[in-house]
Amino acid sequence: EDQVTQSPEALRLQEGESSSLNCSYTVSGLRGLFWYRQDPGKGPEFLFTLYSAGEEKEKERLKATLTKKESFLHITAPKPEDSATYLCAVQANDYKLSFGAGTTVTVRA
Amino acid sequence: EPEVTQTPSHQVTQMGQEVILRCVPISNHLYFYWYRQILGQKVEFLVSFYNNEISEKSEIFDDQFSVERPDGSNFTLKIRSTKLEDSAMYFCASSVQYSNQPQHFGDGTRLSIL
Numbered sequence: 001e002d003q004v005t006q007s008p009e010a011l012r013l014q015e016g017e018s019s020s021l022n023c024s025y026t027v028s029g030l031r032g033l034f035w036y037r038q039d040p041g042k043g044p045e046f047l048f049t050l051y052s053a054g055e056e057k058e059k060e061r062l063k064a065t066l067t068k069k070e071s072f073l074h075i076t077a078p079k080p081e082d083s084a085t086y087l088c089a090v091q092a093n094d095y096k097l098s099f100g101a102g103t104t105v106t107v108r109a
Numbered sequence: 110e111p112e113v114t115q116t117p118s119h120q121v122t123q124m125g126q127e128v129i130l131r132c133v134p135i136s137n138h139l140y141f142y143w144y145r146q147i148l149g150q151k152v153e154f155l156v157s158f159y160n161n162e163i164s165e166k167s168e169i170f171d172d173q174f175s176v177e178r179p180d181g182s183n184f185t186l187k188i189r190s191t192k193l194e195d196s197a198m199y200f201c202a203s204s205v206q207y208s209n210q211p212q213h214f215g216d217g218t219r220l221s222i223l
Contacts (some may be wrong), residue, residue, distance in 0.1 A: 043214035
């Protein structure tokens with residue numbers, strides 16, 4: 001069974017204080033690793049897809065990287081609007097996404 | 110930007126009643142999904158749907174659940190006889206292809222069973 005573990009559970013940052021979120025996974029035949037952002041009361045909002053080890057994707061203050069066992073989401077110089085829960089999900093040789101429990105990021109001004 | 114829309118945003122139902130949750134996927138997407146998220150827990154896969162049939166379902170998706178694409182735009186999830194433990198956020202998602210492509214989610218329906 002696919003396993004996705006995210007750490008830390010919660011992260012409190014000062015505005016401008018860069019940090020990284022971790023997503024470790026166990027899956028047979030990774031087709032893709034996906035990062036989503038979820039705001040309270042909303043659905044997951046797609047951020048990135050990573051397909052193979054060594055791949056990197058960037059969007060504004062966010063950068064996602066992938067190795068054979070884990071992915072990192074780096075937040076550079078975060079702003080309060082970056083406060084959200086960040087979800088990692090993997091897709092193996094089937095249709096479904098298997099999600100981690102998420103990391104809740106709070107950025108204080 | 111096209112988006113997945115879900116109605117209603119909140120549904121309150123008595124235990125044992127039938128409920129239908131509705132979704133309008135992104136128009137050029139071919140694959141459709143339902144997920145649920147019980148408060149404080151992970152997002153869990155329920156079912157995927159392609160070409161008018163179920164392509165995969167989880168253990169959660171038992172005989173009480175069914176999905177349908179009644180017309181060219183809507184995708185529905187029916188729970189035939191609701192239980193207290195069905196209380197959760199239900200998310201609809203769609204994708205262009207099933208593999209390697211991101212699934213785009215709606216904002217969910219909060220289902221409360223009394």
